[in-house]
C-alpha cells in the first residue's frame with residue numbers, strides 16, 4: 062500500500078534528523094499506526110496529513126516517547142531514542158500538543174522558563190540554596206526566554222497570565238516553550254487549529270522563521286492550504302498506513318489522496334447512464350399521470 066515518491070525540497074540540506082522505521086502502534090486489537098517509515102532532514106519542513114483517526118497523533122506520540130511503539134525504531138541524529146518523553150526532549154525533539162497544554166496560572170515568561178528545565182544544569186539544591194550559580198543560571202534562562210518571547214511576538218506580554226492570552230497567542234506561547242528546550246526538531250500538532258486566516262498566515266511565517274534558525278519541523282495539520290504552502294515534503298497517513306509521500310504538487314495531484322479525504326464512490330453507485338435512465342422513467346411516469354382521465358376531472 063505504501064508508495065514513496067519522495068522528492069527533496071529545495072531547502073533540504075541533507076543530514077537525517079529524524080529517522081522512523083517500521084513504526085507500528087497497536088492498542089489491543091486496533092492497529093493505529095502500521096509499519097510507517099518517515100525521515101525529516103535538517104532544513105526541512107515536513108507535513109503529516111490524513112483524515113480524522115488516521116493515526117497522526119499516535120505516530121507523534123511514538124516519536125516523542127509518550128508511547129513505546131509496538132514495533133519499529135525511532136532515531137534522532139542517528140541515536141535510538143529513549144522511551145521517556147523528558148529524555149526525548151533532552152535529546153533534542155520538542156513538541157506542541159493538539160490541545161494546548163500551558164500552565165494557565167503561570168505567567169507567559171514562567172511558562173517559557175519551565176520549557177528550559179532540560180537545558181539548565183542547576184539542580185534542586187542549588188535552587189533551594191539560591192547560591193551564585195543559581196542566580197547566574199536563572200538570569201541566563203530569563204534572558205533566553207525573553208529572546209524567544211520576542212521571536213514569537215509575545216515579549217510585551219511576558220508578565221501576563223497564560224490563561225488571559227487569546228487563543229492564537231496561547232498557541233504561539235506553546236511554540237516558544239517548546240523552543241526553550243533548544244530542539245533540533247520541532248513537532249507541531251495542529252498549530253493553526255481554531256485560528257483565523259490572519260493568525261494562520263502569521264503561524265506560517267513563524268514556522269518558516271523557525272526553520273531558518275536551523276530547526277527541522279514536522280507538522281500535523283488539517284488546513285491543506287497551510288500545509289501545501291509550507292512544506293518541502295508531505296506524507297499522507299490513511300488508516301494508520303503511509304499512503305503517499307512527496308512534494309506538495311505530487312501529493313495534491315494524487316487521486317488516492319483525494320479519494321482518502323472524500324471517500325471512494327460505492328462500487329455499485331449509479332453512473333451517469335443509470336441516472337439519465339431513472340430521470341427519463343420519472344418524466345414518463347409524470348406525463349402519463351397528467352394524461353390520465355381522472356386528472357382532467359380534477360381541473
Ligand SMILES: Nc1ncnc2c1ncn2[C@@H]1O[C@H](COP(=O)(O)OP(=O)(O)OP(=O)(O)O)[C@@H](O)[C@H]1O
Nearest residue numbers: 088091093111112113114115116117118119120159
Ligand atoms: N490511547 C489509545 N487507546 C486506544 N485507541 C487509541 C488511543 N489513541 C488513539 N487511538 C485510536 O487510534 C486511532 C488513531 O487515532 P489518532 O488520534 O492518532 O488519529 P489522528 O490522525 O491524529 O486523528 P485526528 O486528525 O482526528 O486528530 C483512532 O482510531 C483512535 O481512536
